[in-house]
Amino acid sequence: MRHLNGPLLTVDVGDRTAERTEIDGVLEAFIGGRGVATKLAAERIPTDVDPFDPENRIYFTTGPMQASQMSFTGRMNATSVSPLTGGLLSSNAGGFLSRNFTATGVAAVEIVGASDEPIAIHVRDDGVEFEEVTALEGAEVSEVVEWAENEHDLGSEHTLCIGPAGENLVRFACVMTSESRAFGRGGLGAVLGSKNVKVVTFDGSASPSVEIPPEAMEIHRDAASSDHVMKRQGTASVVDLGNEVEAFPTRYFSERSFEGASKINGDVVESKKYKRGTCSACAFACKLPTRDEETGLETEGPEYETLMAFGGNCAIDDIVDIMRFNERCDQYGMDTISCGDTVAAYLASEDAFGDAELVDELVENIAHREGIGDTLAEGVARCHEELGVENWSVKGMEFPAHDGRALNGQGLSFATANRGADHMYATFYAYEYPFVPREEAFDPKGVTSEKAEKLVELENTRALEDCGVVCRFSRGQMTPERFSALLDAEWEELLEVGDRVVELERAFNNQRGFNRGADEDLPYELEGFEEGLDRYYEVRGWTEDGVVPGSDVGASGD
Structure with a gap:
């Protein structure tokens, strides 16, 4: 199976140290991206950690396809315990950073500890440097990008950073890259803020040692010639x-x-x-x-x-x-x-x-936690009672569009997703609008066994894409046959990788108290919802409470 190559770079911002560790076995089993980061996080983050504790770790990873010039691959993954949901969560961002990250020669960067002062971390192919950046305290994203360019001759395509919201531990703060692209959901910017890391830069000339098959250029040509709204x-x-x-x-x-x-x-x-x-x-x-x-x-x-x-x-x-x-x-x-x-x-x-x-x-x-903004910076799940409104969130994450009351399979997906109310975890909405051929589509009404079974497949497929790392909008180009050619494995074997990633996330979150009930409830009723949830757990091989067998489950995480 084709996979990313390179070591894990562990950066301890409290001790100001950096260490490289070989992780060949993890790379071979999980390809790259979200899979590699999830495996490392599950092994190295204490399951009882507070998201803002120095012992929480945040991972940045790419995948094997970042060694190519194929369309849909200008993306990266970030993984940590989320300040918003309290669970293990991955988010990815587009932009122009991924190939500069790859040029440092590492497969994954892990940041742990906490600094007493705001710092910048400079990751290069020949080492890591730390720089105190007290002058950037409170700076907005464009100011940080301008600083990196003026002081280090590194444009926005070399940086990831946080703005004031991350510094102020807003629970839905983003990590920003390429100035306007976001590792958007789950508050991972606040994790960097808790560590006092304002900006990380990446630069180098290491060449990725991943051979890319010719199908990559076929996909690139198709992307260039397609006529899409x-x-x-x-x-x-x-x-x-x-x-x-x-x-x-x-x-x-x-x-x-x-x-x-x-x-x-x-x-x-x-x-x-x-x-x-x-x-x-x-x-x-x-x-x-x-x-x-x-x-x-x-x-x-x-x-x-x-x-x-x-x-x-x-x-x-x-x-x-x-x-x-x-x-x-x-x-x-x-x-x-x-x-x-x-x-x-x-x-x-x-x-x-x-x-x-x-x-x-x-x-x-909200960004500065001033006045009522200090309350709202906690997110809907934590402030709805004070406001006197309904709690429109799942696992603490606020809802996107693609309303599950109209698209019922998407509603089930909001409930089961390890990230919470997130539309990109399975993209079931595409099968109910539909954005796929009619013969593949579902009636948007009702939750059925067939929808639950399809949901498992879609979650596994999306996890595989995040190991790649490949954009969601490649749906029309990235067929199972092309995935198999690109990653040098049978489609079913690749789906098994996605399945392992989803199960690792779930097992970690089970140990943090996540299970059925309050954690997988919706603020509305759907016909067949409980039966669909039963079938989903059955297909996954989990217990009727949504627990991975063998997980050491604590109290309910409501």
């Missing part, structure tokens, strides 16, 4: 469909379609797009550099989930307002989904939907 509108192209089928959460989930959707849809976002945007080596180019000529505001996006969270869910129908919230979140380093949903929860408590000035103020207050 996402090349023009990104994920914003989904707004009209999501709204039409009542899968577009509105006014803090009290409604499922937004009367202002036509003012913030893909056509409107496309009208603000001023140049092509992409990730490293990718010819698909689905990113959205946008500009409002009247105000001069520039950002990247907003994508579909941001349009839902700050648009429909906050009842904001001005695209420039949403662009501004998007840009603020990028600069402060915050997940737009969790931030927008949490702001929407506050608007619901104050009967203030549609108040763009208040939303703007709240985003800033």
